[in-house]
Amino acid sequence: MPASAPLMSTYARLPVAFSHGDGPWLFDTNGRRYLDCLAGIAVNTLGYNHPRLSAALREQVGRIIHCSNLFEIPLQTELAQMLVERSGMTNVFFCNSGLEANEAAIKIARRHGHDRGIDRPEIVVYEKAFHGRSLATLSATGNPKVQKGFEPLVEGFVRVGLNDIDALRRIAAERPNVVAVFLEAIQGEGGIRVADAQYLRDVRALCDETGWLLMIDEVQCGTGRTGKWFAHQWAGIVPDVMPLAKGLGSGVPIGAVVARGAAAEVFQPGSHGTTFGGNPLAMCAGVTTIRVMEEEGLLERAAHLGALIQSGIVRGMEVTGGLVEVRGRGLMIGIELDRPCGELVRMALEAGIVLNVTAERVVRLLPPLVFEGAHADLLVERLVPLLQRIVTAPAPGKA
Numbered sequence: 001m002p003a004s005a006p007l008m009s010t011y012a013r014l015p016v017a018f019s020h021g022d023g024p025w026l027f028d029t030n031g032r033r034y035l036d037c038l039a040g041i042a043v044n045t046l047g048y049n050h051p052r053l054s055a056a057l058r059e060q061v062g063r064i065i066h067c068s069n070l071f072e073i074p075l076q077t078e079l080a081q082m083l084v085e086r087s088g089m090t091n092v093f094f095c096n097s098g099l100e101a102n103e104a105a106i107k108i109a110r111r112h113g114h115d116r117g118i119d120r121p122e123i124v125v126y127e128k129a130f131h132g133r134s135l136a137t138l139s140a141t142g143n144p145k146v147q148k149g150f151e152p153l154v155e156g157f158v159r160v161g162l163n164d165i166d167a168l169r170r171i172a173a174e175r176p177n178v179v180a181v182f183l184e185a186i187q188g189e190g191g192i193r194v195a196d197a198q199y200l201r202d203v204r205a206l207c208d209e210t211g212w213l214l215m216i217d218e219v220q221c222g223t224g225r226t227g228k229w230f231a232h233q234w235a236g237i238v239p240d241v242m243p244l245a246k247g248l249g250s251g252v253p254i255g256a257v258v259a260r261g262a263a264a265e266v267f268q269p270g271s272h273g274t275t276f277g278g279n280p281l282a283m284c285a286g287v288t289t290i291r292v293m294e295e296e297g298l299l300e301r302a303a304h305l306g307a308l309i310q311s312g313i314v315r316g317m318e319v320t321g322g323l324v325e326v327r328g329r330g331l332m333i334g335i336e337l338d339r340p341c342g343e344l345v346r347m348a349l350e351a352g353i354v355l356n357v358t359a360e361r362v363v364r365l366l367p368p369l370v371f372e373g374a375h376a377d378l379l380v381e382r383l384v385p386l387l388q389r390i391v392t393a394p395a396p397g398k399a
């Protein structure tokens with residue numbers, strides 16, 4: 001019987017179980033060590049067993065884990081303050097995951113529309129987008145595999161291609177019920193596709209013109225991963241609504257929606273809520289994560305190491321070719337090959353690296369932000385030969 005037999009088969013799991021970690025290193029139950037280049041899918045910002053985070057969480061567990069939003073939670077105020085200072089926005093709602101943050105953003109957009117007399121509000125979403133697996137967020141997602149079999153989908157979404165401002169202008173001309181534009185600053189699941197800085201500035205300008213809310217899903221690309229607190233900051237803009245999750249708690253489940261202007265005032269008592277969201281344990285994780293990132297200079301390091309890894313991969317692949325593109329920012333990197341490369345995940349495990357492949361032919365690197373220069377070098381050194389093996393293998397059936 002496979003180890004996961006009583007579990008629903010939502011994941012085709014790799015046959016490895018990790019018992020513990022240390023910094024960017026993971027150890028499996030046989031004591032083998034792996035360099036973690038995935039961070040639990042952009043979650044473990046501070047790596048494993050960071051002494052500051054572990055101590056803070058232990059202390060918090062000894063005080064109070066949960067108490068309900070019926071009461072004041074000072075740590076919520078503290079984390080909200082940290083997020084508004086770093087985003088230039090004004091108000092925060094805390095929840096527990098990415099889809100919950102996005103679900104809240106969608107509700108904000110819809111009610112914002114109703115407040116303005118639009119009874120059937122529409123939200124612009126993107127091809128190849130990923131926003132989660134609740135009914136509303138999977139409907140916003142631009143991947144038929146995520147939606148298949150769950151119809152009828154939630155209505156009220158209009159889809160466009162990324163980085164095509166003319167398509168968005170046409171929507172502005174043709175669809176009076178649109179209330180918001182909802183996109184990832186860097187598409188994660190879709191294959192590390194970056195929204196151009198100029199595109200984001202154009203979308204911001206169009207939103208200002210039309211009164212649409214600009215809602216940027218920073219669930220994966222946010223929290224310092226790209227070398228700025230939030231990936232859209234590379235374009236010098238500020239959104240109206242920003243969902244966060246993954247890396248914000250460095251492993252403790254957490255979600256947040258940051259907003260400003262009219263969007264920050266949409267929710268009133270009774271219009272939205274959560275039992276677990278904003279609990280003291282998760283807030284302690286968020287506050288400590290941000291503090292440690294700042295004190296250890298992890299943003300600067302992410303930007304620097306990301307550039308180093310990207311150029312190392314490009315150089316390594318010059319020998320064999322087969323590299324379509326390396327893209328991303330900071331420690332959110334996509335390596336697109338000229339062919340499907342799903343088997344790379346197992347090859348990498350054998351070589352002592354944990355990584356992920358998305359969109360069939362894109363190797364996705366999301367290492368913890370405690371990575372150091374030596375880890376980046378080791379990653380390139382171990383990964384390049386594997387990539388070369390993939391792109392030089394004879395095509396199946398032609399061997």
Ligand SMILES: *Cc1c(COP(=O)(O)O)cnc(C)c1O
Nearest residue numbers: 097098099130131132188219220
């Ligand atoms: C992972 C992800 C989500 C969903 O987050 P969950 O915590 O799995 O619900 C939403 N948006 C983006 C961009 C993501 O990467």
